């Protein structure tokens with residue numbers, strides 16, 4: 091049995107009655123929710139009063155938890171869809187432009203969402219680009235595209251591949267290092 095109370099600042103407070111519990115207790119979860127567990131025979135009103143008495147402590151605990159998780163990027167499905175729309179609009183024209191400029195011929199380009207690579211190139215000349223590319227600086231985006239375009243000639247990371255990539259994308263090893271600071275979501 092439970093009741094939910096919404097506190098203006100602390101958010102959702104669940105009052106949960108539990109058989110076998112003899113004391114009132116309070117827990118703040120990392121996602122911000124507050125749970126007050128109370129013995130079965132204790133009225134909900136008392137659970138709420140218990141929360142009110144500890145409200146300041148709860149707000150401080152929530153602020154601390156928010157600080158800890160604030161840097162983690164949590165992506166939602168709608169956010170990914172927005173990136174996909176942007177990626178489909180922006181990435182293929184840029185790939186075509188770079189290919190034209192340096193004389194590369196690819197078969198198809200597809201926009202993908204995965205957490206394993208920024209891009210890939212198949213032996214059939216198909217290029218996949220990760221929709222995350224629209225989140226990073228333009229020079230890194232171009233580096234990834236040029237990297238995949240160079241794979242149209244060399245399907246490995248040998249010296250010839252790197253020489254070609256350096257020719258079309260000077261300083262590519264620095265860009266490669268900078269790219270590592272960005273995370274795929």
Ligand SMILES: [Zn+2]
Pocket residue numbers: 237241246247
């Ligand atoms: Zn590669």
